[in-house]
Amino acid sequence: MTQQVFRADGAKITAYLDAPEWEGVPAAALGAFTCKTAAAGADVLAQALAFIREAGLRRVIGPMEGDTWHSYRFVTQSDGSPEFLMEPAQNPVALKVMQDAGFAQISSYFSARVPLTQTALTAPPTTAAFEVTPWDGTNPEALFDQVFTLSTAAFSRNAFYKPIGRDAFLAMYMPMVPLLKRELIFFARRPDQSLAGFLFGTPNYAEGPKPRSAILKTYASLEKGAGQHLAYAFHKAAVAEGYDTAIHALIHEDNLSALRSAAEGAEVFRRYGLFGLVLDD
Incomplete structure (x- = not known):
């Protein structure tokens, strides 16, 4: 099994065991992360990390739905303007849950208008x-x-x-x-x-x-x-x-x-x- 979905009260996350490498080291990815409360989000995140650890992987990247061909990235800063077509949706609760679990930013992106x-x-x-x-x-x-x-x-x-x-x-x-x-x-x-x-x-x-x-x-x-x-x-x-x-x-x-x-x-x-x-x- 290369991926697994974990659910709790109002929260869901998918763990992918065949994610892209991170700095040349095999990694897992966490994607499709939604949660109504931080507590439920922390619950499913803990389950997913335990699954990844049991699979023998020690590096985890996210949010990423398996690879960069699919949806990835959190919105980290915004001027409040409406989302544009195919833009990652803002997900502040899930972002904070991952940060509280020790995730740190490893790659940065932006959108600009002119x-x-x-x-x-x-x-x-x-x-x-x-x-x-x-x-x-x-x-x-x-x-x-x-x-x-x-x-x-x-x-x-x-x-x-x-x-x-x-x-x-x-x-x-x-x-x-x-x-x-x-x-x-x-x-x-x-x-x-x-x-x-x-x-x-x-x-x-x-x-x-x-x-x-x-x-x-x-x-x-x-x-x-x-x-x-x-x-x-x-x-x-x-x-x-x-x-x-x-x-x-x-x-x-x-x-x-x-x-x-x-x-x-x-x-x-x-x-x-x-x-x-x-x-x-």
């Missing part, structure tokens, strides 16, 4: 290494198949990376197809048409059927400069589509994209954390 009138003012230097074009809106399964191949290569060096199978990836992302807006999805292709990078943007449908903000959700690249060109194309397209705000979503504080977001003048409105605990022997 008026689109401040973005895409200067085009990146021209390059012959790749060309950025929008998705044509056809064959979404082929789209996600390409995204899977590049993602596994681009993210493999990231902390807490764990491989995922192609079928599992497609099963997770194909339900998103009705939300896709082709004008906000871009590819960077080399002269031989091989994929050098991609960017996924989406309207912030959490605002309703006519959102005013567009989310720069995910981008990855294998060529130097491709990320900058993709972000420029996204901001320019979002302006043309009539959005007034860009949300730079869920950025790791140490990533180059954090510097690019700051350079655009984006202001942080939410911070997130991934937490870890080393169990005593």
